[in-house]
Amino acid sequence: MISIKSVSKSYGSKIVLDNINLEVPKSQIYALIGPSGAGKSTLIRSINALESIQEGEILVKGVSVHSKQTNINQLRTNIGFVFQSFNLYPHLTALQNVTYAPIHVKKMRSHDAETKGKALLASLGLEEKCNEYPGQLSGGQQQRVAIARALAMEPQLMLFDEPTSALDPEMIKEVLDSIRKLALTGMTMVVVTHEMGFAREICDKIVFMAEGKIVETAHPEQFFSNPQTERAKDFLAKVINH
Amino acid sequence: MGYMFDWSVIYDNIDLFVKGAYLSLKISAFALLLSIPIGIILGLGRVSRNKFISWLAAAYVEVFRGVPLLVLLLWIYFVLGSMLKLGSYLSAILGLALFAGAFIAEIVRAGIQSVPRGQMEAARSSGMTYVQAMRLIILPQAFRKILPPMASQFIILIKDSSLVSVIGVMDLTLYGRNIVTTSLRSLEVWSFIALIYFVITFTLSQIIRFFEKKYKVAE
Ligand SMILES: Nc1ncnc2c1ncn2[C@@H]1O[C@H](COP(=O)(O)OP(=O)(O)O)[C@@H](O)[C@H]1O
Ligand SMILES: [Mg+2]
Numbered sequence: 001m002i003s004i005k006s007v008s009k010s011y012g013s014k015i016v017l018d019n020i021n022l023e024v025p026k027s028q029i030y031a032l033i034g035p036s037g038a039g040k041s042t043l044i045r046s047i048n049a050l051e052s053i054q055e056g057e058i059l060v061k062g063v064s065v066h067s068k069q070t071n072i073n074q075l076r077t078n079i080g081f082v083f084q085s086f087n088l089y090p091h092l093t094a095l096q097n098v099t100y101a102p103i104h105v106k107k108m109r110s111h112d113a114e115t116k117g118k119a120l121l122a123s124l125g126l127e128e129k130c131n132e133y134p135g136q137l138s139g140g141q142q143q144r145v146a147i148a149r150a151l152a153m154e155p156q157l158m159l160f161d162e163p164t165s166a167l168d169p170e171m172i173k174e175v176l177d178s179i180r181k182l183a184l185t186g187m188t189m190v191v192v193t194h195e196m197g198f199a200r201e202i203c204d205k206i207v208f209m210a211e212g213k214i215v216e217t218a219h220p221e222q223f224f225s226n227p228q229t230e231r232a233k234d235f236l237a238k239v240i241n242h
Numbered sequence: 243m244g245y246m247f248d249w250s251v252i253y254d255n256i257d258l259f260v261k262g263a264y265l266s267l268k269i270s271a272f273a274l275l276l277s278i279p280i281g282i283i284l285g286l287g288r289v290s291r292n293k294f295i296s297w298l299a300a301a302y303v304e305v306f307r308g309v310p311l312l313v314l315l316l317w318i319y320f321v322l323g324s325m326l327k328l329g330s331y332l333s334a335i336l337g338l339a340l341f342a343g344a345f346i347a348e349i350v351r352a353g354i355q356s357v358p359r360g361q362m363e364a365a366r367s368s369g370m371t372y373v374q375a376m377r378l379i380i381l382p383q384a385f386r387k388i389l390p391p392m393a394s395q396f397i398i399l400i401k402d403s404s405l406v407s408v409i410g411v412m413d414l415t416l417y418g419r420n421i422v423t424t425s426l427r428s429l430e431v432w433s434f435i436a437l438i439y440f441v442i443t444f445t446l447s448q449i450i451r452f453f454e455k456k457y458k459v460a461e
Contacts, residue, residue: 048367050363050366050367073366073369073370073371074369076366076367076368076369077368077369079367081364081367081368083360083363083364085360087358087360087361087363087364088364089361089364089365089379089383090383091382091383091386100368100378100379101368101369101370104370104374104378105368105369105370105374106369146364149364149368150368153368153369
């Protein structure tokens with residue numbers, strides 16, 4: 001589903017992505033973990049071209065994401081993106097947040113988009129919140145609306161950049177549960193997360209990054225019980241013992 | 243104070259005051275209608291990722307903000323106006339609109355830039371084009387922030403319109419000058435004219451306040 005081939009990027013002399021290679025097969029869930037500043041956001045954002053790259057190539061379903069020939073808007077309709085800070089549209093209701101792209105990008109009839117949007121919000125436990133504005137919702141509710149917004153385009157791939165990092169502890173679970181449910185549908189996903197338990201439980205692979213490089217890629221069981229690199233051992237010791 | 247007020251100069255010339263006020267309003271209204279698209283296009287140009295477009299918009303803003311309106315009006319009337327046969331009335335509208343457009347551009351730019359970057363990213367990542375994202379997501383949010391400074395700008399424009407008398411447009415201010423010349427009642431005439439300008443601008447600011455309230459509800 002995603003092939004990342006020799007991707008590099010730097011800001012001035014600072015290398016942010018250093019020769020990244022990664023394949024994410026269909027219906028698999030990959031967790032991207034690592035210390036802050038490792039380049040996780042830059043990498044996941046470059047998969048849907050929110051971020052440019054300087055070297056290498058990223059293919060999503062065989063289409064080169066950063067190629068000038070690619071219709072990036074078309075490609076992005078296949079890729080749902082969930083941000084750490086939700087980025088809901090504050091001037092629109094929860095339901096409008098969900099239906100706007102289907103209506104304006106996919107040209108779906110508003111009635112159909114609304115029916116579908118309501119069903120989606122209901123499936124995420126938000127049936128009561130359709131007509132509320134983001135400012136009236138809790139963080140956890142906002143993030144679930146953001147997930148519904150992404151799913152409304154019927155993407156084949158979902159990208160999450162630290163979806164629970166801006167949430168109070170008691171709201172983390174409701175968002176993780178939504179992602180768990182999505183995992184059961186066979187959705188291909190890449191999740192940047194600091195929730196190690198969650199990563200261990202639902203992910204097929206752990207990709208550990210540090211200083212712009214992929215240091216280790218492993219099955220969760222192996223990664224957490226027996227990390228192969230010093231860098232990963234160090235990191236795990238820090239996040240698990242705090 | 244031995245000054246004897248004589249307000250009859252107002253009644254006697256009321257038709258001239260009305261005519262002048264009407265013309266001032268008309269010029270301001272046309273200039274305003276023209277300055278809004280100028281300002282929005284330039285404001286969008288300022289935030290454009292195309293370097294040349296943003297440079298061009300910035301250059302416009304700097305030039306038109308940097309020239310006194312009086313000089314701009316004279317220049318448009320005597321240079322551009324005489325080349326294009328615009329006449330004083332059209333020159334006045336054009337001058338006011340070009341001038342206000344530069345300020346509105348800055349207001350629009352600031353409004354757009356006050357919308358968090360994540361909004362554009364969320365819109366683009368759902369497959370919207372840049373233009374769709376601007377129109378559906380960014381501008382509606384910027385609009386709320388733009389309204390108050392825009393109101394001030396409209397009021398400034400109406401007041402600035404009193405300068406068009408220098409190129410011979412028979413606006414409220416020029417009628418006032420003429421009436422003072424014949425009646426020598428400057429206190430009454432200028433007080434009344436000040437009142438007319440105030441009533442116009444106050445009404446406008448109330449209308450805009452109404453819209454501000456109306457759009458604030460949804461948030
Ligand atoms: N616009 C930018 N200009 C300069 N450096 C940047 C910019 N964006 C990110 N960086 C740097 O790139 C590195 C990787 O950032 P990021 O991908 O956000 O890391 P992570 O998500 O793993 O915390 C960081 O060191 C950050 O300072
Ligand atoms: Mg990050």
